[in-house]
Amino acid sequence: MKKLLILGGGTAGWMAANMLNHYFTESKVINPNQKSWQITLVESPQIGIIGVGEGSTPQLKKFFDLLGIQESEWMPACHATYKNGISFLQWSEHQATNRYFHPFPSPFDRQTASAFLYHCQMRSRGMDVPVNPDDFFLSAKLAQLNRSPKPLLGKPQIPLNYAYHFDSAKLGAFLCQRAVNRGVVHINGKMERAIQDKDKSMRAIKLATGETLDADLFIDATGFNSLLLQGVLEEPFDSFDSNLFNNKAVAIPSTSQKIIPSETKATALSAGWAWQIPLTNRTGNGYVYSDQYLSPEQAEEELRRHINSNIADESETRSEAKHLNMKVGQVQRHWHKNVVAVGLSQGFIEPLEATALHLVQETIQKLAASLTDPSFDSEQERIKLRFNEAIKRRFNGIRDYIVCHYKMNTRTDSQYWVDNRENNNISTQLADVIDTWRSKKDIAAVLEQHQMTHYYPVISWYCLLAGYGSFAPATSPNKLPSSNMKQLAHYIMQNASHFAPHNESLGIST
Numbered sequence: 001m002k003k004l005l006i007l008g009g010g011t012a013g014w015m016a017a018n019m020l021n022h023y024f025t026e027s028k029v030i031n032p033n034q035k036s037w038q039i040t041l042v043e044s045p046q047i048g049i050i051g052v053g054e055g056s057t058p059q060l061k062k063f064f065d066l067l068g069i070q071e072s073e074w075m076p077a078c079h080a081t082y083k084n085g086i087s088f089l090q091w092s093e094h095q096a097t098n099r100y101f102h103p104f105p106s107p108f109d110r111q112t113a114s115a116f117l118y119h120c121q122m123r124s125r126g127m128d129v130p131v132n133p134d135d136f137f138l139s140a141k142l143a144q145l146n147r148s149p150k151p152l153l154g155k156p157q158i159p160l161n162y163a164y165h166f167d168s169a170k171l172g173a174f175l176c177q178r179a180v181n182r183g184v185v186h187i188n189g190k191m192e193r194a195i196q197d198k199d200k201s202m203r204a205i206k207l208a209t210g211e212t213l214d215a216d217l218f219i220d221a222t223g224f225n226s227l228l229l230q231g232v233l234e235e236p237f238d239s240f241d242s243n244l245f246n247n248k249a250v251a252i253p254s255t256s257q258k259i260i261p262s263e264t265k266a267t268a269l270s271a272g273w274a275w276q277i278p279l280t281n282r283t284g285n286g287y288v289y290s291d292q293y294l295s296p297e298q299a300e301e302e303l304r305r306h307i308n309s310n311i312a313d314e315s316e317t318r319s320e321a322k323h324l325n326m327k328v329g330q331v332q333r334h335w336h337k338n339v340v341a342v343g344l345s346q347g348f349i350e351p352l353e354a355t356a357l358h359l360v361q362e363t364i365q366k367l368a369a370s371l372t373d374p375s376f377d378s379e380q381e382r383i384k385l386r387f388n389e390a391i392k393r394r395f396n397g398i399r400d401y402i403v404c405h406y407k408m409n410t411r412t413d414s415q416y417w418v419d420n421r422e423n424n425n426i427s428t429q430l431a432d433v434i435d436t437w438r439s440k441k442d443i444a445a446v447l448e449q450h451q452m453t454h455y456y457p458v459i460s461w462y463c464l465l466a467g468y469g470s471f472a473p474a475t476s477p478n479k480l481p482s483s484n485m486k487q488l489a490h491y492i493m494q495n496a497s498h499f500a501p502h503n504e505s506l507g508i509s510t
């Protein structure tokens, strides 16, 4: 039996433990003849977890589906709520474009999305037609109406893509319990030092208690510390700081809302943006900013003002603030020798689109596929190279989409926003997409050519660019029949009525 040691028990470590245990010991879905692995997870309660990270992409549903975990089982345990998408507020100064909703596209949207794309085309040719994504997507309407993405019983069961909000510490605890129940060995202990082989591969870790734990493969899930990959193996880290300026965050919870929203709000502030994430027992708030433009004290004060402007009772924001550093970028090789980094130890793109756990899932899935590749023993280096390139491309692809938010802002109220808009340290692929958009050509072909649709679909790019009103001024009035938008609104509203109020889906009375 082979040994796999996961160092770190944050959400990344426990997601890895559950998925790898599922692939290697429970289902053996990938290769029925593979050797079994004994999985051990070591974590240090003294060091603890980062304790933020409350939003997901739709990928997280696939994680629970893979493991056969029902929403009724994990959601109440983690104070979880449904997420139809993200509202971007105040990223533009113009009244008509100071808010838009980024939905998670679903097959249902095909019809309305084609109307949206047509409107975008007309708008780029100068016609003053509506192009805010909010008018075209069912998920946007569900978020406006505080409805969940779950259809009511007896109504058409329209399948929508959706994500979640959750308490990350509770999710870690839930996944820990589940993994331990299924045979993963859990050790509370602090790694003091690593023991390496002659070729520098990891042989074992030594804990503060003196215990030595050896393994064939090590998963570094030690958060921003990246003790094994960046620490012991000295793998270089490529920072994204020339693309993405934010390097700090401050988080302050407030009480939960009576009617729980089914969306994340991302509101631009003076030197970054604030998240508002609704859970069943509280609301998560945080400000992601750059300390080149704002001190932690100023950020905390601005966040408190922002929270107070959204709630009636100021006493609800007396909670202590948690200040965090963010190391934004990625390691050059996510898998080097016999160490694979997962979670913050492999890299982090700031949390604007809540993609961190999505990257954890991708990494684990690709790792499992690599390890069970029939030619792994003879072609290990080639397989690792392919793995590293795929993960690196995914990080870069997601980064480009997030950078595009900052490039497209139209705020003039602070140097931070001006500098972001004028920053030309962007990838050639993103520059190509923006140039194509500005030259009024179809960006779909360019996105395909650069394989950028693997990370965000064409519709998401259109939502972003149209949502911020990134068009030249209109030169002709709207000549499309006004009945078109009325019919569309009616169609969306009618379908929205098939979905349950969010509180009802969560079993909470209003």
Ligand SMILES: Cc1cc2nc3c(=O)[nH]c(=O)nc-3n(C[C@H](O)[C@H](O)[C@H](O)COP(=O)(O)OP(=O)(O)OC[C@H]3O[C@@H](n4cnc5c(N)ncnc54)[C@H](O)[C@@H]3O)c2cc1C
Binding pocket: 007, 008, 009, 010, 011, 012, 013, 042, 043, 044, 045, 046, 047, 048, 049, 050, 051, 052, 053, 054, 055, 056, 168, 189, 190, 191, 192, 221, 222, 223, 224, 225, 227, 249, 286, 288, 324, 325, 326, 342, 343, 344, 345, 351, 354, 355, 356, 357, 358
């Ligand atoms: C401001 C902010 C907002 C975020 N928002 C989101 C979001 O909305 N959505 C999302 O998906 N992600 C988000 N993230 C990222 C998310 O927090 C992380 O991806 C997630 O929590 C996983 O973290 P981790 O497990 O990699 O690290 P951690 O939670 O830091 O866990 C590290 C583990 O390593 C252990 N450890 C460290 N050193 C040792 C040692 N010497 N010996 C033994 N154990 C050790 C620790 O005890 C701990 O168990 C956000 C991050 C930040 C900073």
